[in-house]
Amino acid sequence: DVQMTQSPSTLAASIGDRVTITCRASENVNRWLAWYQQKPGKAPKILIHKASILKPGVPSRFSGSGSGAEFTLTISSLQPDDFATYYCQQYNRFFTFGPGTTVHIK
């Protein structure tokens, strides 16, 4: 099975901060990596697929990069709507989610 890790598990940030979340896979997943945002009591929402392709409607302050086994999600200037939990997911060999990174208000 492909194992996914994320760091940090939680982070506290202020409005306007640049935020970076790292996701690592236990093996090469090429660029088959997606990022999801989940707010409390809501279903997850796709932000990015194929490591760096932003879904239509997702603000351009979100970006993704990486390939192989290491990936990052960056929020260039944190906005109030961005406080949420973020999950990476590999879809190279079936489907595995990372444990999540919760972004709190500092």
Place this chain on the structure above:
Amino acid sequence: EVHLVESGGGSVQVGRSLRLSCGASGFMFENYAMHWVRQAPGKGLEWVAGISWNRESVAFADSVRGRFLISKDDAKKSLSLQMSSLRVEDTGLYYCVKMAGWDLPPGELNYFDSWGQGTLVTVSP
């Protein structure tokens, strides 16, 4: 607009069975792979099972293989998850999820692009 509505959740005892259903609308259901993803209370996301557009390929997480079955009824635009021999660790919110693509092997469109709101399954000792 894609709309996925889960039903069938509830409280059951260990060892019993439960069948979840998902009604789909707003897209060509017969053309897409569909999945179930669950989330234990306060925990992260776990992929449970998936089925290809034509029902020829199915896949299960190791944790449920042999106990759960997934099926897809294109005429009714419905996805189902038959769960048997339920365990306490099966407790969670079960999401019906649409994949962007149609088949299960690795591919560019194998991410999850639409989610229902979930149905809660509680398994007690």
